[in-house]
Amino acid sequence: MARGPTVYDVAKLARVSIATVSFAFTKPERVKAATLQTVLSAAESIGYVPSANARGLAKGKTGALGLYAFDYLLESGADSPSPSSLDSTSHPDGRLFPLYSDEVQRGVQLECRRRGYALMLGAGRNPGRLPSLIDVAGRVDGLIAFAGVVSSTLLEQISAQIPVVELGGEVRGAGLHTVLVDNRAAMTRLTEHLLIDHGYRDFAYLGDGRAAELVARYEGFSEALRKARIAPPPQLQSSAGENSSTTDTVRGLLEGHTRPRVLVCATDQQALIALDVLRDHGVDVPTQVAVTGFDGIMAGRLITPTLTTVRQPMEDIGRLAVRILLDTLEGDEDADRHEILSTAVWRGGTCGCSDG
Amino acid sequence: MARGPTVYDVAKLARVSIATVSFAFTKPERVKAATLQTVLSAAESIGYVPSANARGLAKGKTGALGLYAFDYLLESGADSPSPSSLDSTSHPDGRLFPLYSDEVQRGVQLECRRRGYALMLGAGRNPGRLPSLIDVAGRVDGLIAFAGVVSSTLLEQISAQIPVVELGGEVRGAGLHTVLVDNRAAMTRLTEHLLIDHGYRDFAYLGDGRAAELVARYEGFSEALRKARIAPPPQLQSSAGENSSTTDTVRGLLEGHTRPRVLVCATDQQALIALDVLRDHGVDVPTQVAVTGFDGIMAGRLITPTLTTVRQPMEDIGRLAVRILLDTLEGDEDADRHEILSTAVWRGGTCGCSDG
DNA sequence: TTGAAAGCGCTAACAG
DNA sequence: CTGTTAGCGCTTTCAA
Numbered sequence: 001m002a003r004g005p006t007v008y009d010v011a012k013l014a015r016v017s018i019a020t021v022s023f024a025f026t027k028p029e030r031v032k033a034a035t036l037q038t039v040l041s042a043a044e045s046i047g048y049v050p051s052a053n054a055r056g057l058a059k060g061k062t063g064a065l066g067l068y069a070f071d072y073l074l075e076s077g078a079d080s081p082s083p084s085s086l087d088s089t090s091h092p093d094g095r096l097f098p099l100y101s102d103e104v105q106r107g108v109q110l111e112c113r114r115r116g117y118a119l120m121l122g123a124g125r126n127p128g129r130l131p132s133l134i135d136v137a138g139r140v141d142g143l144i145a146f147a148g149v150v151s152s153t154l155l156e157q158i159s160a161q162i163p164v165v166e167l168g169g170e171v172r173g174a175g176l177h178t179v180l181v182d183n184r185a186a187m188t189r190l191t192e193h194l195l196i197d198h199g200y201r202d203f204a205y206l207g208d209g210r211a212a213e214l215v216a217r218y219e220g221f222s223e224a225l226r227k228a229r230i231a232p233p234p235q236l237q238s239s240a241g242e243n244s245s246t247t248d249t250v251r252g253l254l255e256g257h258t259r260p261r262v263l264v265c266a267t268d269q270q271a272l273i274a275l276d277v278l279r280d281h282g283v284d285v286p287t288q289v290a291v292t293g294f295d296g297i298m299a300g301r302l303i304t305p306t307l308t309t310v311r312q313p314m315e316d317i318g319r320l321a322v323r324i325l326l327d328t329l330e331g332d333e334d335a336d337r338h339e340i341l342s343t344a345v346w347r348g349g350t351c352g353c354s355d356g
Numbered sequence: 357m358a359r360g361p362t363v364y365d366v367a368k369l370a371r372v373s374i375a376t377v378s379f380a381f382t383k384p385e386r387v388k389a390a391t392l393q394t395v396l397s398a399a400e401s402i403g404y405v406p407s408a409n410a411r412g413l414a415k416g417k418t419g420a421l422g423l424y425a426f427d428y429l430l431e432s433g434a435d436s437p438s439p440s441s442l443d444s445t446s447h448p449d450g451r452l453f454p455l456y457s458d459e460v461q462r463g464v465q466l467e468c469r470r471r472g473y474a475l476m477l478g479a480g481r482n483p484g485r486l487p488s489l490i491d492v493a494g495r496v497d498g499l500i501a502f503a504g505v506v507s508s509t510l511l512e513q514i515s516a517q518i519p520v521v522e523l524g525g526e527v528r529g530a531g532l533h534t535v536l537v538d539n540r541a542a543m544t545r546l547t548e549h550l551l552i553d554h555g556y557r558d559f560a561y562l563g564d565g566r567a568a569e570l571v572a573r574y575e576g577f578s579e580a581l582r583k584a585r586i587a588p589p590p591q592l593q594s595s596a597g598e599n600s601s602t603t604d605t606v607r608g609l610l611e612g613h614t615r616p617r618v619l620v621c622a623t624d625q626q627a628l629i630a631l632d633v634l635r636d637h638g639v640d641v642p643t644q645v646a647v648t649g650f651d652g653i654m655a656g657r658l659i660t661p662t663l664t665t666v667r668q669p670m671e672d673i674g675r676l677a678v679r680i681l682l683d684t685l686e687g688d689e690d691a692d693r694h695e696i697l698s699t700a701v702w703r704g705g706t707c708g709c710s711d712g
Numbered sequence: 713t714t715g716a717a718a719g720c721g722c723t724a725a726c727a728g
Numbered sequence: 729c730t731g732t733t734a735g736c737g738c739t740t741t742c743a744a
Contacts, residue, residue: 003416004517006721017731022723032729047513052494053412054721057736060359062409063491064476097462097654098454106453109477118492119477120420121465135419136474138408139495157403161360298453302658362737373715378739388713410737413720 005046014042025050056139064118065325066140067108068133069101070149070241096243096269100295100314101146104167107318108144115326117141137162142325144318148211152176163328165321168213171338177324178338179317183213183294186310186343187220187264190292193308193345194262195228198352200290204253204260206246206270207235214240214266217294221264233260238270246270250277259289262351268293268300268309275303275350286352296346305349313341361402370398381406412495420474421681422496423464424489425457426505426597452599452625456651456670457502460523463674464500471682473497493518498681500674504567508532519684521677524569527694533680534694535673539569539650542666542699543576543620546648549664549701550618551584554708556646560609560616562602562626563591570596570622573650577620589616594626602626606633615645618707624649624656624665631659631706642708652702661705669697 007018014021016039023031024039031039042048056062098106105121112119122136133150137143137158145155147169155164156174165177172178194200205221208214222232238249246269253260254277265271271293278285285291286305293300296311324337349355363374370377372395379386380395387395398404412418454462461477468475478492489506493499493514501511503525511520512530521533528534550556561577564570578588594605602625609616610633621627627649634641641647642661649656652667680693705711 003720008721018722019724019732020730022721023730026723030729035729044513047516049490049514049517050494051413051721052491053409053418054736055494055723056409057407057413057738058721058723060736062495064495098458102454102462106458112477118495121468121475121477134405135408138406138411139418139420139474157400158405160403161405359736364737374738375716375740376714378737379714382739386713391713407737410720411739413722414737414739416720 005048006051009046010039010043010048013046014039062139062141064120064140065112065322066120066122066136066143067105068122068136068143068145068149069105070146096272096297096299098298099269100267100297100312103297103314104318107315108322109318110315111319111322115322117322117326133158142329144321144325147213163325165324167317167321168211170212173336175336177328177336179321179324179341180213180339181312181341181343183216184220184223186345187217187294188224190294190308190310190345191221191224191264193347194264194290194292194351195224198290200262201230202261203230203233204263205233205235206238206249206263206265206274208240208266208270209235209237211240217266240267240270243269243273246273247277250274254278254281254283259283262290262292265291265293268295268297268307271307271309271350272299272303275307285350290352291350300348305355308348308351308353309346310343311346312343316341361404362407365402366395366399366404369402370395418495418497420476420496421468421678422476422478422492422499423461424478424492424499424501424505425461426502452628452653452655454654455625456623456653456668459653459670460674463671464678465674466671467675467678471678473678473682489514498685500677500681503569519681521680523673523677524567526568529692531692533684533692535677535680535697536569536695537668537697537699539572540576540579542701543573543650544580546650546664546666546701547577547580547620549703550620550646550648550707551580554646556618557586558617559586559589560619561589561591562594562605562619562621562630564596564622564626565591565593567596573622596623596626599625599629602629603633606630610634610637610639615639618646618648621647621649624651624653624663627663627665627706628655628659631663641706646708647706656704661711664704664707664709665702667700667702669699672697
């Protein structure tokens, strides 16, 4: 922030010491009413705005939490100068908003506001440019980060300074708190629905081999299949965050000669893209190909038929992360916390269930 | 943030001065390669995370922008401890997410990330608690605030320190930049559609007399009516941010003995609530009562029939605000900027147009 | 190329 | 109740 009037200026004007000015703002009850008035109006008259930086430096606290998220939309091209969002239906990715991370972020925001904390947002995977993780970490009292966005060793390093909650990923003992869902078990349940209730036996799997959560989903899928004595197909690789890569992969699948009966996708975002491609190729869902996702984002509920998926309690995930941070910050919390929230299989229309 | 290793610790370990440590991080090219290595690995080994606070204090810049938004959802009760968002359709207000402010925020976020700035979020109307506006203002290089969230005089005061963009509201010459749409003209166009294309003549208006933007909408509505020689009805007052107040108002309207042919609402959020109440009372839309909103939020596009409304380019509004800030910050911008973005009347089904 | 030293604006003892 | 004073951790001249 630009330099403006400081405590010194206010003090001079009010003819008191800087300590009194400071007290007037932080512990008004410790200052005589008359003095308080003088100081406050002096401050007002010169437009004094206390520097949160200086305050944070002096107190060792900032009153803000940080959220470091992976920026899916940014990567997929939504960062074009100005795509005129007046008609966001024509904006290919806008249609997918809010994404998984957006809904989690919403929970974080709501809980931060409730508890009187400001929230600092950072994002990106290119640590070269600001705001890199370090940049937000150095500025907040606690940090929430999506797994996979930033190296866990960096996160552990930061957690030596301030409490850190990692969302998703794996439980590590290294001082990081964790909030996650049982991706593996949930995907097993979803797959069993497809196997048992629908009797499908011919599967394809659209995955992303990198993030730990996504790997767990594939494992859950494979396990269900093996239990049914079906050999799990390999993952068709597509980057969960990059819509164009998903489009290519699904196109490739359709242009091959054997078409699966079911396409299980690692995320809703991928499933929704897949549905687009299927439609473009004139393939009917669910009668020709059934499709499922994972996450439970809003967009999946709003298409017809609705997307069969596993719903995560995204808002709760965000809220809980904030609560963990504040508990360790304000309370006398001790150990790492690893919370596993529950999910629910949502039987939409894209798997062949009757919708609604 | 908690106190961890500092430049001093790193300097001692690397056997250099703190200045060298600082240079190593900020101007690596000014440090001999060998020294750089020593410093960097020393820093790494003790888990050094530079304090953005101290840096900000010393440089007078923070590399972050602030967004101060009105927190509609919070007020309307979504701040209950944990409403289990697994089924957000059962969560009365979750259904309305993302709201107008959320979509604007999204634009702000995207542009901030593009330009390498972190974003600090604050919100609320109770200035007593943190994070009050001042708190985020003191911590950022530029501020974006929704009109009406905070007194404009405070905003003007802050704008003496850092550039400020006010979203909505009125153009003030006092050093505040503004981004807005022509609420009045847009509402006139919408009303004319109802008057001319549908021939409606019996109107009710659900408004909120406080915010300047909302007042302008009512004026636009009234003007269209007067031009058609119809006396504008008074505003049925309901707080735009408080859903329960809207529910009560609309109920009151329906329980009266004269039911209007059209209900024009100042915001989509109010219109959507109104539609709920109408449905509960067994009133058909649009055949018995036509309804219109204003904003163009996602929820309005996803109901059947779709909500007739005025679409604002919300994402663009957010992006533009950021650009204005960065232009004045980084460039040699001079004067206040007052940008007016264009809107479009969306003819949905709730006004009686054939939908789709 | 590196070091010494003076702040940046505020808080928090500790005196008075 | 108010003033003095010593930092908080980093950046940045100015010298060496």
